[in-house]
Amino acid sequence: MISQSATSKLLQILGKEHLLTDTRDLGPFSHDATNQDFFPDAVAFPENADQISKILRLANEERFPVIPRGAGSGMSGGAVAVQGGLVLSTDRLNRILLIDEENLLVKVEPGVVTAHLQEEVEKRGLFYPPDPASLNISTIGGNVAECAGGPRAVKYGVTRDYVMGLTVVLPTGEIIATGVETAKGVVGYDLTRLIVGSEGTLAVIVEIILRLIPKPEMKRTMLIRFSDIEASARCVSQIIKEKIIPTTIEFMDSLSVECVRDQVPLELPQGESLLLLIELDGDQDRINRDARRIEALCRQTGVLEFRFAKNEWEAEELWKARRNLSPSLQRLRPHKINQDVVVPRSRLADFMVAISGIGQRYALPIPCFGHAGDGNIHVNIMFHNDRIDEAKRAHQALQEILRLTLDLRGTLSGEHGVGISKKPYIGMEIAPSALDLMRKIKKAFDPNGILNPGKIFDESPIR
Amino acid sequence: MISQSATSKLLQILGKEHLLTDTRDLGPFSHDATNQDFFPDAVAFPENADQISKILRLANEERFPVIPRGAGSGMSGGAVAVQGGLVLSTDRLNRILLIDEENLLVKVEPGVVTAHLQEEVEKRGLFYPPDPASLNISTIGGNVAECAGGPRAVKYGVTRDYVMGLTVVLPTGEIIATGVETAKGVVGYDLTRLIVGSEGTLAVIVEIILRLIPKPEMKRTMLIRFSDIEASARCVSQIIKEKIIPTTIEFMDSLSVECVRDQVPLELPQGESLLLLIELDGDQDRINRDARRIEALCRQTGVLEFRFAKNEWEAEELWKARRNLSPSLQRLRPHKINQDVVVPRSRLADFMVAISGIGQRYALPIPCFGHAGDGNIHVNIMFHNDRIDEAKRAHQALQEILRLTLDLRGTLSGEHGVGISKKPYIGMEIAPSALDLMRKIKKAFDPNGILNPGKIFDESPIR
Numbered sequence: 053m054i055s056q057s058a059t060s061k062l063l064q065i066l067g068k069e070h071l072l073t074d075t076r077d078l079g080p081f082s083h084d085a086t087n088q089d090f091f092p093d094a095v096a097f098p099e100n101a102d103q104i105s106k107i108l109r110l111a112n113e114e115r116f117p118v119i120p121r122g123a124g125s126g127m128s129g130g131a132v133a134v135q136g137g138l139v140l141s142t143d144r145l146n147r148i149l150l151i152d153e154e155n156l157l158v159k160v161e162p163g164v165v166t167a168h169l170q171e172e173v174e175k176r177g178l179f180y181p182p183d184p185a186s187l188n189i190s191t192i193g194g195n196v197a198e199c200a201g202g203p204r205a206v207k208y209g210v211t212r213d214y215v216m217g218l219t220v221v222l223p224t225g226e227i228i229a230t231g232v233e234t235a236k237g238v239v240g241y242d243l244t245r246l247i248v249g250s251e252g253t254l255a256v257i258v259e260i261i262l263r264l265i266p267k268p269e270m271k272r273t274m275l276i277r278f279s280d281i282e283a284s285a286r287c288v289s290q291i292i293k294e295k296i297i298p299t300t301i302e303f304m305d306s307l308s309v310e311c312v313r314d315q316v317p318l319e320l321p322q323g324e325s326l327l328l329l330i331e332l333d334g335d336q337d338r339i340n341r342d343a344r345r346i347e348a349l350c351r352q353t354g355v356l357e358f359r360f361a362k363n364e365w366e367a368e369e370l371w372k373a374r375r376n377l378s379p380s381l382q383r384l385r386p387h388k389i390n391q392d393v394v395v396p397r398s399r400l401a402d403f404m405v406a407i408s409g410i411g412q413r414y415a416l417p418i419p420c421f422g423h424a425g426d427g428n429i430h431v432n433i434m435f436h437n438d439r440i441d442e443a444k445r446a447h448q449a450l451q452e453i454l455r456l457t458l459d460l461r462g463t464l465s466g467e468h469g470v471g472i473s474k475k476p477y478i479g480m481e482i483a484p485s486a487l488d489l490m491r492k493i494k495k496a497f498d499p500n501g502i503l504n505p506g507k508i509f510d511e512s513p514i515r
Numbered sequence: 516m517i518s519q520s521a522t523s524k525l526l527q528i529l530g531k532e533h534l535l536t537d538t539r540d541l542g543p544f545s546h547d548a549t550n551q552d553f554f555p556d557a558v559a560f561p562e563n564a565d566q567i568s569k570i571l572r573l574a575n576e577e578r579f580p581v582i583p584r585g586a587g588s589g590m591s592g593g594a595v596a597v598q599g600g601l602v603l604s605t606d607r608l609n610r611i612l613l614i615d616e617e618n619l620l621v622k623v624e625p626g627v628v629t630a631h632l633q634e635e636v637e638k639r640g641l642f643y644p645p646d647p648a649s650l651n652i653s654t655i656g657g658n659v660a661e662c663a664g665g666p667r668a669v670k671y672g673v674t675r676d677y678v679m680g681l682t683v684v685l686p687t688g689e690i691i692a693t694g695v696e697t698a699k700g701v702v703g704y705d706l707t708r709l710i711v712g713s714e715g716t717l718a719v720i721v722e723i724i725l726r727l728i729p730k731p732e733m734k735r736t737m738l739i740r741f742s743d744i745e746a747s748a749r750c751v752s753q754i755i756k757e758k759i760i761p762t763t764i765e766f767m768d769s770l771s772v773e774c775v776r777d778q779v780p781l782e783l784p785q786g787e788s789l790l791l792l793i794e795l796d797g798d799q800d801r802i803n804r805d806a807r808r809i810e811a812l813c814r815q816t817g818v819l820e821f822r823f824a825k826n827e828w829e830a831e832e833l834w835k836a837r838r839n840l841s842p843s844l845q846r847l848r849p850h851k852i853n854q855d856v857v858v859p860r861s862r863l864a865d866f867m868v869a870i871s872g873i874g875q876r877y878a879l880p881i882p883c884f885g886h887a888g889d890g891n892i893h894v895n896i897m898f899h900n901d902r903i904d905e906a907k908r909a910h911q912a913l914q915e916i917l918r919l920t921l922d923l924r925g926t927l928s929g930e931h932g933v934g935i936s937k938k939p940y941i942g943m944e945i946a947p948s949a950l951d952l953m954r955k956i957k958k959a960f961d962p963n964g965i966l967n968p969g970k971i972f973d974e975s976p977i978r
């Protein structure tokens with residue numbers, strides 16, 4: 053709870069147009085893409101680091117939680133107020149401050165929408181690769197806080213690989229710059245990458261310096277249809293083993309394909325069929341050569357169909373269907389447990405076969421799709437939440453899937469983060485002494501635990 | 516000082532063949548490439564994580580410093596025992612544990628020599644890009660501890676960009692795994708990248724998982740000669756602005772060129788001449804096209820000479836001369852202060868012109884060479900240490916150069932680290948509240964300050 057006097061001080065800092073306290077206004081800020089509701093006490097829309105610093109100092113005095121929030125498109129509950137308190141929206145921090153073509157970098161505020169940034173830099177022949185599926189609404193600040201990935205990570209890596217430096221407000225109110233504006237820099241501990249992926253628990257990001265690369269000349273999309281999981285996984289392994297690194301290698305299993313069948317701009321014959329969508333980018337010569345090699349490999353591994361997208365429109369329609377997959381799955385069951393586990397690429401076939409067995413054993417549809425190229429599979433356990441037995445089976449299946457992932461030397465989250473969704477399971481992956489160290493690091497940043505409490509791991513509650 | 520009883524316990528842990536305590540044996544372990552002598556009390560050669568854990572637990576009980584050490588080729592004093600104590604050599608932890616061609620990764624122990632790892636993976640058509648000049652002796656463990664760079668960073672990034680996960684022994688003795696074996700992973704705080712570049716002050720690295728990439732098909736070296744600094748810096752800026760990212764763009768100023776003139780396999784006319792050494796790698800078509808574009812740009816910016824290395828031998832000789840530059844500078848003066856500052860690429864010309872002015876004002880030769888492609892310049896202030904006035908001028912010039920670097924929005928170290936060499940100056944770059952946070956992080960890892968004390972920043976001395 054935020055006290056009356058603290059609320060008055062917030063009003064002084066922000067002005068009344070930039071603070072919401074009426075419960076009727078708080079709804080949109082009470083959930084993210086995990087669809088669980090936690091109402092904050094208030095929502096602040098600061099316009100600069102100085103206001104944020106004042107808010108955090110006040111939160112320390114008054115001991116109320118502060119929850120940084122971008123677009124609220126996160127998949128693990130990073131932006132929700134599980135203990136109430138003040139949601140701190142980055143809506144007004146939405147400027148692209150600098151696009152530096154000589155040094156190949158941008159400086160942006162956290163509220164800039166990912167797709168908007170990409171368009172702006174692409175106009176100048178530059179490229180910011182990370183492409184989470186929500187990029188049309190997600191903000192760069194949220195991407196940095198969660199270390200967002202996306203299909204292109206196969207070739208280009210994830211958000212972490214592009215963050216050069218940050219300006220952040222520490223939970224105790226100090227404004228500090230981390231990292232560098234140069235291509236290299238090793239002075240002091242790497243606070244930048246410690247804050248990237250810390251899910252809004254260590255600092256509030258107010259400025260971001262991102263590295264850019266030259267925009268690839270062109271791209272080409274291939275669609276490959278298989279009749280069984282193992283053949284498709286073997287094909288992915290073969291491509292990488294042949295030292296071809298496509299921009300993306302996306303995978304949809306049969307259940308997923310059924311859900312977007314009517315959105316795909318081509319005839320898909322009825323019956324079992326899995327799709328790989330592969331994109332290559334770069335120089336024309338290289339693309340053509342790699343495409344020919346991929347085609348040859350596919351034909352060796354028992355492909356049903358191999359075709360190139362005829363034109364840009366068709367490629368874009370295919371990608372749109374892929375991006376719409378997550379919501380489309382609701383045709384199978386109204387509720388889902390969505391996990392973004394990762395396994396080593398070479399274990400993909402084992403993983404997919406085991407998942408199919410788990411689905412059969414628990415009598416639940418478990419459509420899988422995602423980034424086969426980096427082993428990052430979105431596993432969706434579909435169920436009716438109001439059928440108690442089904443919900444129970446779903447949670448048992450989840451446990452088994454997480455155990456399977458770790459047994460295959462994988463990780464529980466490739467890009468969504470832990471937040472509240474995976475917090476109960478973090479101990480399966482991270483050893484107690486490592487978790488203990490993370491708690492101490494949290495304490496070093498945030499002695500009173502006011503910043504985004506209740507996320508990632510349990511800490512001492514706010515006193 | 517290590518007590519008698521602690522020494523006996525160390526002997527029990529290690530066996531007497533693997534502990535040096537005789538002063539006559541300690542010489543080689545008393546310095547690194549900074550050429551300052553600090554004798555440790557003993558040197559340990561553990562063979563596994565378990566022994567290291569026991570040593571660190573003992574060090575906590577007995578409060579003696581432990582200094583991890585690879586090859587001792589570091590440039591900032593990271594591996595020297597400034598407060599005495601136990602040097603912990605990684606000599607026996609020298610195995611390549613796994614080269615995984617399907618998942619494009621290696622697992623290695625920290626004592627593996629960088630060049631050896633590179634050869635082994637290149638035999639399999641894979642590539643580990645970071646290439647510090649000392650790669651023929653430096654170890655991967657040291658590279659990770661310092662976040663080593665090298666000429667290829669322009670295109671491929673630095674050590675940090677290749678570390679996927681670590682096994683480390685915490686200063687308090689716990690053995691933990693950090694990071695992942697998969698292409699993506701965001702579970703918990705990023706301890707991996709916090710430890711990378713922490714200069715042996717946060718944990719002892721015992722195993723490293725490194726990402727690999729496919730080996731480029733071929734490479735091509737160009738040598739470009741300019742008559743003045745500004746033209747060469749402008750040329751570098753133009754290349755990047757044209758969206759060409761060479762593998763390396765190395766720079767040598769006239770003073771540097773003079774020092775390796777007799778090692779370069781070609782006729783260099785007398786008189787002012789600066790060299791750029793550019794390497795392209797990748798597909799033949801792309802290399803040829805980029806080479807032609809670079810040639811055209813160079814001719815526009817007033818080049819004296821543009822030529823391709825005739826063959827691999829000539830290219831290798833050029834690169835050898837480049838790698839030998841650092842020792843060759845002693846022809847100018849016996850002592851040097853060597854700084855690896857970085858400025859934004861676009862400020863390179865301003866920086867070089869200013870350095871030349873500083874050299875004239877202090878009447879000292881300041882040869883500069885290094886990685887122009889990423890703005891990381893090795894500035895060498897040459898002087899006679901025994902001429903008091905000259906030594907004083909050298910240190911004044913250093914202050915001015917560091918100030919200049921930061922004024923141009925650069926950083927004090929691109930790849931050498933802070934250690935003891937840059938510790939007096941860290942406050943020029945890192946704000947007090949950020950330094951304070953780093954001290955708290957250090958304390959979270961190492962409550963008694965036993966691990967590599969006296970490096971990077973001042974902390975409370977060991978009680």
